[in-house]
Amino acid sequence: MDGRTAAPALYILLEYLLIVHWLIGAGVDVFNDRWAHGMFAAANAALLFYAVYRFIGLRESREDLAVAYQERRQRRKRIRTAAAATAQVIKGNPQ
Numbered sequence: 001m002d003g004r005t006a007a008p009a010l011y012i013l014l015e016y017l018l019i020v021h022w023l024i025g026a027g028v029d030v031f032n033d034r035w036a037h038g039m040f041a042a043a044n045a046a047l048l049f050y051a052v053y054r055f056i057g058l059r060e061s062r063e064d065l066a067v068a069y070q071e072r073r074q075r076r077k078r079i080r081t082a083a084a085a086t087a088q089v090i091k092g093n094p095q
Helices: 009-031 035-056 058-091
Strands: none
Touching (some): 009 035, 035 058
16 A cells, blocks of 8 residues: 555445445335435435545555455454463463
């Protein structure tokens, strides 16, 4: 990630979830003959997608999510290792 600041993974996920939510809402509205509301929701989703595409970038958001996922996996692995070592000490079998 040279030359840019990584966006927090939660923010990126929530932006994509909001796009999906608006698209589903647009589909439900169109299905229920609320065309104006459906088009408004679809336009909001399209504008937010454009903003994510232009200001964050699709590849960059994927990289940020991948880095956050890897960091979380490593943190969980360290916690499991420390917990196992602590359990061994408590049982009286230090390694």
